[in-house]
Amino acid sequence: MASPCFLAVFDFDNTITNSDTFYTVHEHLHTGKMPEEAENACVATGNYMPYERLVFSSMSDKGVTRAQIRAVVESIPSVPGLEDVLRFLENGGAEVIFISDANSVFIQDWLDAHKLSHTVRRIFTNPAHYDKDGCLQVEDYHVQDTCQLSTHNLCKGRILEEYVRERAEQGIHFSRIVYVGDGENDMCPSLRLSEKDLTFPREKFSFHKMITSNVDGHGKKIKAGVHPWSTGKDIINVLQDFVNV
Template sequence: MTNNIVIVFDFDKTIIDCDSDNWLIDELGFTDLFNQLLPTMPWNSVMDKMMMEFHSNGITIEEIEKVLQRIPIHHRIIPAIKSAHALGCDLRIVSDANMFYIETILKHLGISEYFTEINTNPGYVNQEGRVRISPYHDFNKASHGCNNVCPPNMCKGLIIDKIQNSIFEEDSKRFIYLGDGAGDYCPSLRLRERDFVMPRKNFPVWDLICKDPSLVKAEIHGWSDGEELEQVLMNLINKIMMEEHVQFISSDCKLQTLSSPVLVSLPKAVSVRP
């Protein structure tokens, strides 16, 4: 089964239920050092420095991987991802974490193959056995030029532009974007009226959207936890698929053939528009 739906997930606090950097630092006992370094350099640079500290203190790659494999995730997230993939959706990740974290966690969860693309900060193990983390946008050479609340190392709005431009017959595609942080605001502004944005309720992206929801062209559907994420996402997928096929079937036939999950009333878009 194939469809025209592209689902873009943030990673931290969206697929997993915490911030992966903070989880690793806290679990390995380096919170105080991290807090000392954070005011002195961008977050992305601090994390590369922390990886050097881990290595200098004898923490192995295997130990880091074991900590990442224990990261909390809501029990309904994996079923939601698998269901969306089974329905033919194109699943992608746009995250300000890093490739080493994401690949380690997805592999452990057994869901790597469900994603066609991961856009994130480069993260790899060098010849010395140390994880290196570098910025997606090399802000030391040039700014990404975005005037929204994007961090210097990543503008997710530009990444969404790239995804949209790279997809053949992009105009026929429908996007669903899920995220929680301030960095997820910029890509929300790049979506069109035919698209959907799913901000996590009472998180930074939700607050930014609620300040002036008229700036967001896409339909807004909030979620609070993994269970609600699954429910809202599945309803939106069914909604889009119904709209795509309604021209081929009569109204009577549609009512007779829809499965029961599709007949469940769709949640209303959040009432934050003036």
Template sequence: MFKFILWLILIQSTVQKTLVVMDFDHTIVEKNIIQLLTDMLPKDKLPVETKESFLKTFSFIPHTQLFFKKVHELKVTEQKMLQLIENQPPIDEMDKVLRILHHQNCDIVIISNSYSVFVESWLRFRSLRHMVNRIFTNPAWFDSTGLLHVKGYHFQSKCRLSPSNLCKRSVMEFFLKYQRFQGISYNKIIYIGDGKNDMCAALSLKENDLLFPRVGFLLHSMLSNITRRIKPKIFPWTNGSNIINILQTNKL
């Protein structure tokens, strides 16, 4: 009887909200730091095998660290790398998407296979950091010499849709459990992403949720070819205006 009463108290005291989960690279901004550096540096300065490894699997942390070591040897400074990120504009009206969702009192989290120092720097430079409740990404920091160090967010070997350093479904489920413990639950999840590593989280969404895959990117093509039924409502997007219009139509 006591457990039942406690359960009723917890249910009554739980706040119901909307959760927004967003990627960063190719969702909020167009390019990741490795692509920006590769575009900037002379083509003959980066080893071919390193460059190809990164353009294909830039989430692979040991290779990423070798890449940043080479960048450091080429005298690319911390300030220069942060400027590259900060000067990159948001994908058309994606900053407006963040502002609208924040104004609607949604909780916003970023789950990204990017690097913490760059996600934080870009959001602060654009005066958007206070709108994001949590950032889940690979830890990264500059040492006293200006060398960037990176670590995987975690290690996992169960999810074949995700790199070993980040399963977004696992992170999202952890956050949902943590929030329930804090007395907050979500009656709707809005998931906005683009890549293969968003697929695992997308498959865990429910009927009341909204899924926004970016047109022309891997998540969208994977969803187009999937044979099993996926539960959330799916809304392909190419820019922030698409997302805003759909959210207004669905009366968020």
């Protein structure tokens, strides 16, 4: 079996979609105000899952339906050109995965609505489902306390390394890894890339600011080539030299 030319890894919120899916749903459908101490506790622990569960429970109590939530998620636009990037990579034989601190329901609903599910091989994110009462239940992807660059519930770097190892055991070896993200938790996986790899921080977002301010991962430096981007065209312009189209 021939290996894909490379592995392309994407964050989801503010990388594929042009806003954070949870906060967009919260803004459109949650009319009540959550206790301030609940959000403060999440900030302190680095895990927003308890806060999200409170919001979804409150929305369900107020009669917000699955259809309403899905409609909001589906309406979120992509970052300009990112849908083209996914199709470009599919046509070029690259393998695409998502590693995101969103949740499986939001990501799958959005991909289905935009007819892009076939472009993504695997999605690593917080598992979610609707219970019998129609309340969206979201679980932590895992629990970790070893990586200070990641949230308590999801270490993107660990997931990336485990996936590459898994594919190698299956006989799939990537010529390079490409990482595309926007947030502070995208620093961790980018630090695990090699000199032959590429990382794409979205311009003017926190990941890019960390790099330009030399605030890297606890003294560690990114070895991969760094290519800031604002639209999908910026990404394609760099990747076209590596994709077999």
